[in-house]
Amino acid sequence: MTSFRLPPCDDPVRPAEVPGIRIALDGRTVEGVDGQSIAGVILGSGILAWRTTSKNARPRGVFCGIGVCFDCLVEVNGARDVRACQRRARDGDVVTTQYDELPVRVRAAPFEEVPDDRA
Amino acid sequence: MKVIVIGGGIIGAATARSLARRGIATTVLERGRNVGGTSSAGEGNLLLSDKGPGDELRLTQYSSTLWPRVDAELADELGPGFPSVEFERKGGVVVATTAEGAQPLLDFAAAQRSAGVIAHAVQPNDARCLEPHLNPDITAAVHYPEDAQVQPVIMTEALIASAMLSGAQFSENEAVLAGIRNPQGALVGVTTTKRALYADAVIVASGPWSGEVAALLGVNLPVRPRRGMVLVTSRMPHRILHKVYDADYVGAVGSGEAALQTSSVVETTAAGTVLIGSSRQQVGFDSRLDVAVLRELAQKALRLFPFLAGIPVMRSYGGFRPFMPDHLPVIGPDPRLPGLWHATGHEGAGIGLSVATGALLADLLTGVAPAIDVLPFSPSRASLAPHLEQLVA
Amino acid sequence: MTVPDVLVIGAGPAGLAAARAARRRGASVTLLDSSDELGGQYWRHLPPQRPSEREAVLHHGWSAFTALREWLERSAGVTIIRQAYVWAIETREGRPGAVFVVVGEVDGEDRPQLVFEPGALILATGAYDRTLPFPGWDLPGVFTAGAAQALAKGERVAIGRRVVVAGAGPFLLPVAASLAATGSTVLGVYEANRTASLIAGWLPRPWQLLRAARKGGELAGYVRGHLRHRIPYRVGKAVIRADGTDRVETVTIASVDAAWSPLAGTEQTIAVDAVCVGHGFTPRLELAIAAGCALSDDDFVWVDERQQTSIPLVFAAGEVTGIGGVDLALAEGEIAGHLAAGGSIQDAALAPALAHRRTYRSFASRIENAHGVAGGWSEWLTPDTVVCRCEEVTYGVLCDAASATGGASLRSLKLSSRAGLGICQGRVCGRTIEDLIAKRAPGLAGGPGHSDAPVSSAADRVRTDRRPIAVPIRLGELAAEPTPLSSPSLSDRLRERHP
Structure with missing residues (x-):
C-alpha cells in the first residue's frame, strides 16, 4: 500500500473528470491527470522514490512538497535539477531520474602525460 | 621566545603552526571567530600558472614543494576523524x-x-x-x-588544530586595542579587550584588515x-x-x-x-x-x-x-618599529602561500637561513617605500 | 507597463490583502508569485484544469480567497505576474532596492529576466514547515506536514493509506483532516507538547479565544472533523524513528517529557506506509535579508506598527514577520498595503485591520507558548542520523567535526562538514544545525545569543538564512541581460503563458 490519487468518484470535493496525461519516467509510462505536478503524477501512481543520493546512493522522493527541500529533483526534457513537486506535468514529458555521483579525487596524482607541442 | 600573531585566518594559522613546531610560545589573537574572514571566502587555489617569473613565483614554487608534506603531516597528526583538507593536485x-x-x-x-x-x-x-x-x-x-587545490576552511582549521597540538594558543573574540612599547620605543606586546600580553615579536596576519591593525600599533601599512x-x-x-x-x-x-x-x-x-x-x-x-x-x-x-x-x-x-600596491606580500620585520612583523598582502594567493609564509617567518625568528631569499618580501623593500610613512616618534 | 508604485512579493493571504489595500489607496500594484496560481501555501488548490464543485470543503476562508482573487484579477492598475521567481535584490540607499526576477516555468530554461525598482516593496514571502530530524526521516514515505497538505489540496493525492501525523502545533489538525478527506486512514495525530503546556498556553486568557472567534471556529471545525473520522489525538508523544529498507515501513512513537526528551520504555512501533511530520514553521527570510531588513530577536523580519521593516518603504506582512495564522496575515497585509501606498495608520479605514491584528497577535503568541519546540528532541538522534539531507551529513560527523576542531564557529563547521551547503542551502537543516551546535558548545557556537562577540554573532546569525541567490537560476539565464519592462516581446511572452 502506498501513495495514490483519489478517484473523482470517491472524492468529497467532486473534481471534474479531466483528460489523462502520460509522462515517461526513465522510459516507463506513468499516468496522471492534467494539472498535476510531475511529483504528483509519480506519487499518484504509487511510486515513492526516484532520485538517488550522491554520497550513500539512497532513494529520495518528495519530502517538503513545496519547493523548499529540493529532494525531488528530476531531469525534465533534458533540463536537469527541476523540482518535480513544483513543475506541472505535460503530456509527453520525458522525465529522467538523477544520480549525480561525487567526483573521483585525483589526490596528488602524478603529473599527467599530455601532448606537448614544444618539440 | 614568545610571539603574538594577530589574525585567526590561514596566514595566522600556518604561521602559528610553523612557530609552535620550532618551540616558540605562540598566541594567536582573533577579534571574531577563527576562519571568519578572507580564508573562508576563497576557492582554495594553489596556483603557479597565474604567476610570471619573479619573486612571487619563487615564493609559490617554494610553497608548492611544502604542500604535499604538510598535507601528509596533517593527516598523520589529526587522524581520520578530522575532515579531509581535500588537497588535490588536479592541474x-x-x-x-x-x-x-x-x-x-x-x-x-x-x-x-x-x-x-x-x-x-x-x-x-x-x-x-x-x-x-x-x-x-x-x-x-x-x-x-602542478596547480592544486585545497578546501580552505578545513585547511585553516587543520593548521589551527595542528598548531594547538604543538602548543600554540588561539584566543577568539579578543581584539587588539593598542601596542605596548618599551622605553626604547620597541613593540613588546599588545593590549586587548581582555588583557595586556607581552611578546618578543608581534606578527600582523590580519589579511585585508592588516592596515587597521598596523595603525593601532602605530605604523601605516598600505593594504x-x-x-x-x-x-x-x-x-x-x-x-x-x-x-x-x-x-x-x-x-x-x-x-x-x-x-x-x-x-x-x-x-x-x-x-x-x-x-x-x-x-x-x-x-x-x-x-x-x-x-x-x-x-x-x-x-x-x-x-x-x-x-x-x-x-x-x-x-x-x-x-x-x-x-598591496606593489603586488607582493609583506613577510618580515618592520624596520620602522622593532618588535613588529608582518605577514599579509597575499591578495588572492594567501591559501597557496600560507605554508611558505609560516616557514619563512619561523626561519627568520629562529635565525635559520630561509630556504628562499626573503628580501623581496621585506617591509623595507624599495617598491614599498613610497607607500610607507616614517614612524612619528 | 510602467514601473509600479508598489511591488508585492508573495500571493498568499498577506500578499493578496496587501495588494488590494495598496490598490484601493490608489497605487499601481504589481503582485509577484512563484506559483502559477494565487493563494500561497495556505490556499493551495486544484488547478483550473480540474474544476471542482465543492473545493471549499478543503479550505478555511475559501470565499475570502476567491473574493480577493476576483477583485485583484478584475482591477485595472493591478498587474499579476505568476511564475515569477525573485532571485536577487540589490539594496539602494534610502529606498527599496532593485528586485531581479525570472518569469516562466519553475526551474525552467531561458526565462526572461525582469528588474523592478519599486517605490515601495511589500514582502509577504510566508513560511515553510520546520521538521526536526529523527533516525529514518530521510526514508521515502516520510513527508513534511506541508507536503501532505499540498498534495491533498492541490492534486487530490494522498501520501499513503495508513498514515501517522506527528510533530507540534495546531497545523497538524488541518493536515490530518485533509489526509482523511483524501482517502488516507490517519492512525493518529501525535503532539509532542503535553496537556499541561497546552493548557498553560491556551487558557490564561480564555476571553481572547472569543475575540479570535474565527480562528477558534477554524480549530473547532478541525476537531469536529477528527471526531467524524475517529482520528486519535495524543499529546506528549513524538515519532522518534522511522524504519524500512528503501521506504518507511514502521514508525516508533514514544512518550516525551515536557522538554521533549523521550521516555525510555514507552516506545511503540506502528506499521505505516507514510508519516508526515511538522514542528512549526521557518520564515522565508532570504529576500528580506537581501533587501537589508533587520531581524527580530526570534529571527523573523522585524516590523514596526506600520508593518514597515528597518528599511524605509520596505514593508513585510504575514508569517515572515511571525507565525500567526491566516487572519493575522490578512490584517497585516492590509495594513502594509495601505501604508506602502502612502496611507496613514490614523486613517479610519484601517481601524478594523488594526483591531484584528491586536487580537490575532495575542492569539499567535499563545499558540507559540503552547506548541513551541523544546530542546530534548536531540536525544532521539543517533550518530548515523542524517541531519543535512542534501549533503547526507550525519549527526555523528557533525559532532566529530566540532570535537576535532575544538569548537569551531558555526560558519566554519558548516563549511568543514558541508552541513547546510547543499542545494536546499540550509532551508531544511539550518536552524537544526544552529541548535545542535549551540547545545554542544554553549558560548562557542556563534548561534543566536551564544557568542560574546557582537559582530561575529550577528554575522553568524544571519548566515543560515542569507542566500544572496534566493532561488537557483541557470547560468545561461544569469548571463543574459534583463528584458526592459516596456518591451513588447516581454508582454507577448507573459501573455502567452497566461492567456
Missing part, C-alpha cells in the same frame, strides 16, 4: 578565447618554463582531451600539472581590500576535471585597476559543485550584492564551458583580498 588548464589572446598566453608560458614551471602548451584540439567539454573555439591552451565574488553551481556529474581559466585572469591578477575586472576560473569541488570565479574590485569593505558582477562571471564562464548555460547557480559568496 590547471589556461585557455585563450580570442585570436589576439593566443600568442601572449604562449609567450607567458614559455617565460614560466624558463623559470622552472611545468607548462605544456597544448593544441586547442588536444585541450579537449584534457577537458572534453571545453568550448571548441578556444585559440590556445596551456596545461599546468587595501579588493573584493572578489564566486558563484557556486548545484552538484552535477563530474565534467570539469582541472582548474580551467581564461588567460584574462593573469592580467586581472596583476592589474591594480580599481574598477571591476572579471576573468573566468572554473573548477569542480570535492562535493561535485562547480565554483566560478572571480572578480576583482576595489570598493572598500562594501559587501553589497552587485548583480552586474555575477552576470559578467556567468558570461565569461560560458565562454569556457558552453554546457554550463543549463546548470543552476545556487549560491554566491564573496570576500576581500588583501591587496
Whole structure:
C-alpha cells in the first residue's frame, strides 16, 4: 500500500473528470491527470522514490512538497535539477531520474602525460 | 621566545603552526571567530600558472614543494576523524578565447618554463582531451600539472588544530586595542579587550584588515581590500576535471585597476559543485550584492564551458583580498618599529602561500637561513617605500 | 507597463490583502508569485484544469480567497505576474532596492529576466514547515506536514493509506483532516507538547479565544472533523524513528517529557506506509535579508506598527514577520498595503485591520507558548542520523567535526562538514544545525545569543538564512541581460503563458 490519487468518484470535493496525461519516467509510462505536478503524477501512481543520493546512493522522493527541500529533483526534457513537486506535468514529458555521483579525487596524482607541442 | 600573531585566518594559522613546531610560545589573537574572514571566502587555489617569473613565483614554487608534506603531516597528526583538507593536485588548464589572446598566453608560458614551471602548451584540439567539454573555439591552451587545490576552511582549521597540538594558543573574540612599547620605543606586546600580553615579536596576519591593525600599533601599512565574488553551481556529474581559466585572469591578477575586472576560473569541488570565479574590485569593505558582477562571471564562464548555460547557480559568496600596491606580500620585520612583523598582502594567493609564509617567518625568528631569499618580501623593500610613512616618534 | 508604485512579493493571504489595500489607496500594484496560481501555501488548490464543485470543503476562508482573487484579477492598475521567481535584490540607499526576477516555468530554461525598482516593496514571502530530524526521516514515505497538505489540496493525492501525523502545533489538525478527506486512514495525530503546556498556553486568557472567534471556529471545525473520522489525538508523544529498507515501513512513537526528551520504555512501533511530520514553521527570510531588513530577536523580519521593516518603504506582512495564522496575515497585509501606498495608520479605514491584528497577535503568541519546540528532541538522534539531507551529513560527523576542531564557529563547521551547503542551502537543516551546535558548545557556537562577540554573532546569525541567490537560476539565464519592462516581446511572452 502506498501513495495514490483519489478517484473523482470517491472524492468529497467532486473534481471534474479531466483528460489523462502520460509522462515517461526513465522510459516507463506513468499516468496522471492534467494539472498535476510531475511529483504528483509519480506519487499518484504509487511510486515513492526516484532520485538517488550522491554520497550513500539512497532513494529520495518528495519530502517538503513545496519547493523548499529540493529532494525531488528530476531531469525534465533534458533540463536537469527541476523540482518535480513544483513543475506541472505535460503530456509527453520525458522525465529522467538523477544520480549525480561525487567526483573521483585525483589526490596528488602524478603529473599527467599530455601532448606537448614544444618539440 | 614568545610571539603574538594577530589574525585567526590561514596566514595566522600556518604561521602559528610553523612557530609552535620550532618551540616558540605562540598566541594567536582573533577579534571574531577563527576562519571568519578572507580564508573562508576563497576557492582554495594553489596556483603557479597565474604567476610570471619573479619573486612571487619563487615564493609559490617554494610553497608548492611544502604542500604535499604538510598535507601528509596533517593527516598523520589529526587522524581520520578530522575532515579531509581535500588537497588535490588536479592541474590547471589556461585557455585563450580570442585570436589576439593566443600568442601572449604562449609567450607567458614559455617565460614560466624558463623559470622552472611545468607548462605544456597544448593544441586547442588536444585541450579537449584534457577537458572534453571545453568550448571548441578556444585559440590556445596551456596545461599546468602542478596547480592544486585545497578546501580552505578545513585547511585553516587543520593548521589551527595542528598548531594547538604543538602548543600554540588561539584566543577568539579578543581584539587588539593598542601596542605596548618599551622605553626604547620597541613593540613588546599588545593590549586587548581582555588583557595586556607581552611578546618578543608581534606578527600582523590580519589579511585585508592588516592596515587597521598596523595603525593601532602605530605604523601605516598600505593594504587595501579588493573584493572578489564566486558563484557556486548545484552538484552535477563530474565534467570539469582541472582548474580551467581564461588567460584574462593573469592580467586581472596583476592589474591594480580599481574598477571591476572579471576573468573566468572554473573548477569542480570535492562535493561535485562547480565554483566560478572571480572578480576583482576595489570598493572598500562594501559587501553589497552587485548583480552586474555575477552576470559578467556567468558570461565569461560560458565562454569556457558552453554546457554550463543549463546548470543552476545556487549560491554566491564573496570576500576581500588583501591587496598591496606593489603586488607582493609583506613577510618580515618592520624596520620602522622593532618588535613588529608582518605577514599579509597575499591578495588572492594567501591559501597557496600560507605554508611558505609560516616557514619563512619561523626561519627568520629562529635565525635559520630561509630556504628562499626573503628580501623581496621585506617591509623595507624599495617598491614599498613610497607607500610607507616614517614612524612619528 | 510602467514601473509600479508598489511591488508585492508573495500571493498568499498577506500578499493578496496587501495588494488590494495598496490598490484601493490608489497605487499601481504589481503582485509577484512563484506559483502559477494565487493563494500561497495556505490556499493551495486544484488547478483550473480540474474544476471542482465543492473545493471549499478543503479550505478555511475559501470565499475570502476567491473574493480577493476576483477583485485583484478584475482591477485595472493591478498587474499579476505568476511564475515569477525573485532571485536577487540589490539594496539602494534610502529606498527599496532593485528586485531581479525570472518569469516562466519553475526551474525552467531561458526565462526572461525582469528588474523592478519599486517605490515601495511589500514582502509577504510566508513560511515553510520546520521538521526536526529523527533516525529514518530521510526514508521515502516520510513527508513534511506541508507536503501532505499540498498534495491533498492541490492534486487530490494522498501520501499513503495508513498514515501517522506527528510533530507540534495546531497545523497538524488541518493536515490530518485533509489526509482523511483524501482517502488516507490517519492512525493518529501525535503532539509532542503535553496537556499541561497546552493548557498553560491556551487558557490564561480564555476571553481572547472569543475575540479570535474565527480562528477558534477554524480549530473547532478541525476537531469536529477528527471526531467524524475517529482520528486519535495524543499529546506528549513524538515519532522518534522511522524504519524500512528503501521506504518507511514502521514508525516508533514514544512518550516525551515536557522538554521533549523521550521516555525510555514507552516506545511503540506502528506499521505505516507514510508519516508526515511538522514542528512549526521557518520564515522565508532570504529576500528580506537581501533587501537589508533587520531581524527580530526570534529571527523573523522585524516590523514596526506600520508593518514597515528597518528599511524605509520596505514593508513585510504575514508569517515572515511571525507565525500567526491566516487572519493575522490578512490584517497585516492590509495594513502594509495601505501604508506602502502612502496611507496613514490614523486613517479610519484601517481601524478594523488594526483591531484584528491586536487580537490575532495575542492569539499567535499563545499558540507559540503552547506548541513551541523544546530542546530534548536531540536525544532521539543517533550518530548515523542524517541531519543535512542534501549533503547526507550525519549527526555523528557533525559532532566529530566540532570535537576535532575544538569548537569551531558555526560558519566554519558548516563549511568543514558541508552541513547546510547543499542545494536546499540550509532551508531544511539550518536552524537544526544552529541548535545542535549551540547545545554542544554553549558560548562557542556563534548561534543566536551564544557568542560574546557582537559582530561575529550577528554575522553568524544571519548566515543560515542569507542566500544572496534566493532561488537557483541557470547560468545561461544569469548571463543574459534583463528584458526592459516596456518591451513588447516581454508582454507577448507573459501573455502567452497566461492567456
